[in-house]
Amino acid sequence: MSEKEKNKRREFLNHVCPAVAMAFLGVPAIQSCSSGDDDTDMGTGNNNGGNTGGNTDAGYTKSGNTITIDLNNSNFSDLQSNSWKQFTAEKLLILKVSSTLYRVFDGVCPHKGTHTAWSYNSSNGQFTCGQHTKSFKSDCATPAAQPNSNHQGGGSLKCYAATVSGSNLVITL
Numbered sequence: 666m667s668e669k670e671k672n673k674r675r676e677f678l679n680h681v682c683p684a685v686a687m688a689f690l691g692v693p694a695i696q697s698c699s700s701g702d703d704d705t706d707m708g709t710g711n712n713n714g715g716n717t718g719g720n721t722d723a724g725y726t727k728s729g730n731t732i733t734i735d736l737n738n739s740n741f742s743d744l745q746s747n748s749w750k751q752f753t754a755e756k757l758l759i760l761k762v763s764s765t766l767y768r769v770f771d772g773v774c775p776h777k778g779t780h781t782a783w784s785y786n787s788s789n790g791q792f793t794c795g796q797h798t799k800s801f802k803s804d805c806a807t808p809a810a811q812p813n814s815n816h817q818g819g820g821s822l823k824c825y826a827a828t829v830s831g832s833n834l835v836i837t838l
């Protein structure tokens with residue numbers, strides 16, 4: 666082995682960790698090459714994950730075909746004083762009959778599909794879509810008006826099951 670090769674080998678052994686050098690020389694070693702603390706906790710993570718849907722800050726969550734509304738959330742607090750709410754984000758209408766009874770309707774107008782122009786008349790129990798002023802019953806008993814229908818109070822809006830659970834309103838679409 667030339668002097669140059671010996672120097673290269675020496676240089677190599679000076680730069681590799683001792684365990685590798687020992688193995689290289691045929692000496693068994695169980696020490697690893699890493700420095701520092703190998704027992705570092707990498708964290709257990711949070712496996713809650715999953716898609717909660719909706720947005721809790723918005724006062725509701727959506728999971729599959731179930732929407733759960735926190736009636737105490739400020740976004741829904743108007744239901745405390747008003748008898749109804751246009752729930753635009755989910756294209757629904759919520760009618761408060763009592764503190765334990767709510768009706769929830771498809772807020773897409775059966776006439777031409779507008780979902781943002783509703784008003785409610787408590788004296789006749791009808792929702793009116795301001796787009797073309799068509800009105801629809803809110804009794805959940807009258808058959809639902811068909812899409813593109815020209816009803817003028819002759820049909821109802823499609824109803825969804827809604828139950829009060831504590832301070833939540835649980836809607837099944």
Ligand code: FES
Pocket residue numbers: 774775776777778779794795796797798799
């Ligand atoms: S879209 Fe609602 S009345 Fe025409």
